[in-house]
Amino acid sequence: xxxxxxxxxxxxxxxxxxxxxxxxxxxxxxxxxxxxxxxxxxxxxxxxxxxxxxxxxxxxxxxxxxxxxxxxxxxxxxxxxxxxxxxxxxxxxxxxxxxxxxxxxxxxxxxxxxxxxxxxxxxxxxxxxxxxxxxxxxxxxxxxxxxxxxxxxxxxxxxxxxxxxxxxxxxxxxxxxxxxxxxxxxxxxxxxxxxxxxxxxxxxxxxxxxxxxxxxxxxxxxxxxxxxxxxxxxxxxxxxxxxxxxxxxxxxxxxxxxxxxxxxxxxxxxxxxxxxxxxxxxxxxxxxxxxxxxxxxxxxxxxxxxxxxxxxxxxxxxxxxxxxxxxxxxxxxxxxxxxxxxxxxxxxxxxxxxxxxxxxxxxxxxxxxxxxxxxxxxxxxxxxxxxxxxxxxxxxxxxxxxxxxxxxxxxxxxxxxxxxxxxxxxxxxxxxxxxxxxxxxxxxxxxxxx
Numbered sequence: 001x002x003x004x005x006x007x008x009x010x011x012x013x014x015x016x017x018x019x020x021x022x023x024x025x026x027x028x029x030x031x032x033x034x035x036x037x038x039x040x041x042x043x044x045x046x047x048x049x050x051x052x053x054x055x056x057x058x059x060x061x062x063x064x065x066x067x068x069x070x071x072x073x074x075x076x077x078x079x080x081x082x083x084x085x086x087x088x089x090x091x092x093x094x095x096x097x098x099x100x101x102x103x104x105x106x107x108x109x110x111x112x113x114x115x116x117x118x119x120x121x122x123x124x125x126x127x128x129x130x131x132x133x134x135x136x137x138x139x140x141x142x143x144x145x146x147x148x149x150x151x152x153x154x155x156x157x158x159x160x161x162x163x164x165x166x167x168x169x170x171x172x173x174x175x176x177x178x179x180x181x182x183x184x185x186x187x188x189x190x191x192x193x194x195x196x197x198x199x200x201x202x203x204x205x206x207x208x209x210x211x212x213x214x215x216x217x218x219x220x221x222x223x224x225x226x227x228x229x230x231x232x233x234x235x236x237x238x239x240x241x242x243x244x245x246x247x248x249x250x251x252x253x254x255x256x257x258x259x260x261x262x263x264x265x266x267x268x269x270x271x272x273x274x275x276x277x278x279x280x281x282x283x284x285x286x287x288x289x290x291x292x293x294x295x296x297x298x299x300x301x302x303x304x305x306x307x308x309x310x311x312x313x314x315x316x317x318x319x320x321x322x323x324x325x326x327x328x329x330x331x332x333x334x335x336x337x338x339x340x341x342x343x344x345x346x347x348x349x350x351x352x353x354x355x356x357x358x359x360x361x362x363x364x365x366x367x368x369x370x371x372x373x374x375x376x377x378x379x380x381x382x383x384x385x386x387x388x389x390x391x392x393x394x395x396x397x398x399x400x401x402x403x404x405x406x407x408x409x410x411x412x413x414x415x416x417x418x419x420x421x422x423x424x425x426x427x428x429x430x431x432x433x434x435x436x437x438x439x440x441x442x443x444x445x446x447x448x449x450x
Contacts, residue, residue: 001021001035001037001044001046001114001115001322001353001378002021002046002112002113002224002355002357003021003022003044003065003114003115003120004018004020004021004022004069004111004113005018005019005067005110005111005112005113006018006065006109006110006111006112006124006126007019007070007108007109008108008109009098009099009107009108009109010062010065010066010069010097010098010099011059011062011065011066011097011098011099012057012059012099012387012388013059013066013333013388013390014059014099014102014385014387014388015387015389017063017388017389017390019050019063019357019377019390019440020374020392021046021050021355021357022045022046022047023045023046023047023393024374025404027372027373027374027394028354028406029368029372029373030371030372032346032347033044034048034347035047035048035345035350035355037115037118037353039115039118039120039149040118040149045117046115046343046353046355047355047372047374047375048350048353048354048355048356049341049344049345049355049371049375050201050355050356050357050375050377051341051357051358051359051360051371051375051376051377052292052358052360052377052378052379053360053361053363053366053377053379053402053414053421054359054379054380054421055380055381055421055423056361056423057381058336058380058388059208059379059388059390060326060359061228061326061359062388063171063359064108064226064228064325064359065095065228066323067224068095068226068324069095069110070110070112070125070220071220071224071226073110073127074125074198074200074216075217075220075221076203077198077200077201078141078194078196078198078201079127079139079140079141079321080199082179091102092186095228096127096129096132097129097132098129098130098132099132099387100132100133100386101132101385102131102385105129105130105134107126107129107142107143108126109124109126109127110125110126110372111124111125112323113338114219116215116216116223117259119149120149120150120399121146121147121148121163121215121216121219122145122146122147122150123146123147123200123216124144124145125141125144125198126142126143126144127139127141127142128140128141128142132246134370136193140195141155141156141195141196141197141198141199142195143155143158144156144198144199145158146200146439148172148212149168151165151168152443153165153168153169153212154186154199154204154208156193156199158195159190159193160193161186161187161189161193161199163186163189164186164208165182166182170215172209173208173209173210173218174210185207185208188203189204189207200213201217217417222319222321223319223320223321223322224321224322225315225316225321225322225323225324226324226400227312227323227324227325228326229326235308235309235312235315236278237266237267237311239267239276244268244269244271245266245267245268245269245417246267247264248265248266248267248302250310250314251265252264253309254306254307254310255303255307258303258306260303260306263282263298263299264280264281265278265279265280265281265295266278266279266292267279268292269410277292277294277295278294278296278304279292279295280293280294280295280298295307301331302332302333305330305331305332306332309325309328312325312341312358316355316356317343317344317349317352317354318352319356320353321354322355322357323354323355323356323357324357325356325357325358326359327358327360327363328356328358329360329361330361334362337362337365338362338364338365338370340356341365341435342370363414363415364411366410366414367411368406368410372394372406373392373394373396373404373406374392374393374394375392376392376393377390377391377393378392378393378419378420379390379421380421382430393410404418405437
């Protein structure tokens with residue numbers, strides 16, 4: 001389970017943000033949506049979903065990008081030869097950007113708290129990238145820390161391991177360590193440090209604990225499903241050996257339940273290029289065999305979106321993973337998304353503690369019957385500082401003039417700007433000036449376009 005995710009000096013966030021998935025203790029609504037895990041003698045709770053609201057360019061996607069960047073850094077073991085994520089095809093270099101509007105360069109920092117196999121981990125890493133768009137900068141690790149069940153295991157500051165404490169993780173170690181051996185190991189790791197490589201996946205793995213590292217890497221790889229630009233993502237099944245077609249019965253059942261009739265879907269693999277393709281199968285009364293058509297050419301955008309994202313949703317529920325998706329509900333009917341949220345809230349279905357996080361512009365999910373106040377997040381950008389701020393509906397007081405109670409009309413209050421994170425936009429004057437030719441001298445519209 002994801003408990004918290006922090007980020008500093010990244011894209012829209014000058015002063016960073018804390019994305020909290022730990023339930024507010026004073027919140028009493030929708031208790032059935034709380035996930036629970038036993039960590040030693042402690043009970044750890046987490047929210048099963050979180051929805052992010054805010055106007056365009058406020059920083060919602062920056063939150064998803066930050067999670068994606070940290071995931072890729074851990075899986076690649078640092079900043080050297082970092083390529084695109086197979087899940088979304090985007091190179092980390094296109095996403096890893098410090099806050100633009102500042103005079104001095106600061107590290108970009110990521111910090112994740114999570115649980116996996118009844119252990120709580122916290123891993124943080126800082127990376128120096130120079131100033132925004134600064135050229136000829138060799139990125140390097142400025143800091144790195146690991147905590148297990150609340151105890152500090154190591155701390156790195158640039159090219160020195162300043163602290164190493166292993167007693168609290170004895171059962172995870174490659175071998176036993178006395179205090180003298182621990183200090184010797186700390187010095188060895190300091191001598192071996194590479195500026196753009198993580199200590200976690202190099203010397204800590206070699207000298208201290210392969211088990212801890214394998215667990216952390218496995219969580220980031222299989223349990224932290226972060227999908228950028230979900231409009232362009234499509235998940236395909238594995239093709240059996242000596243087969244170039246897969247009929248996915250699960251996807252077809254979902255399509256039928258969503259009201260898609262008259263066709264079935266099949267995945268076909270090109271014999272020469274081995275690239276997969278989604279096909280729609282049609283069979284009329286006078287046909288002996290079904291006829292296949294390219295789904296991209298015949299199906300609606302909404303249908304393709306549903307078929308594309310449902311494998312990720314099902315995978316997250318099967319693995320008990322965290323599914324983070326940018327614009328999950330784009331082109332989908334709100335009832336579909338509301339049902340997906342309710343599935344993650346359903347204790348009888350979501351038995352493996354999966355979590356759903358997504359950003360949206362649709363206010364229909366702003367309901368106290370669907371989401372808790374601490375599950376509703378807002379992003380607002382300050383026009384003077386140009387920096388974004390993340391906060392939750394639960395941050396508002398429960399009493400007083402600006403109160404938010406669990407029975408409040410969240411959607412109505414959002415539209416009358418009681419919560420912020422909304423823009424009063426009017427293009428009328430701009431469009432009028434364009435039509436009257438008053439912006440022509442300023443390059444208002446390209447010539448020759450109709």
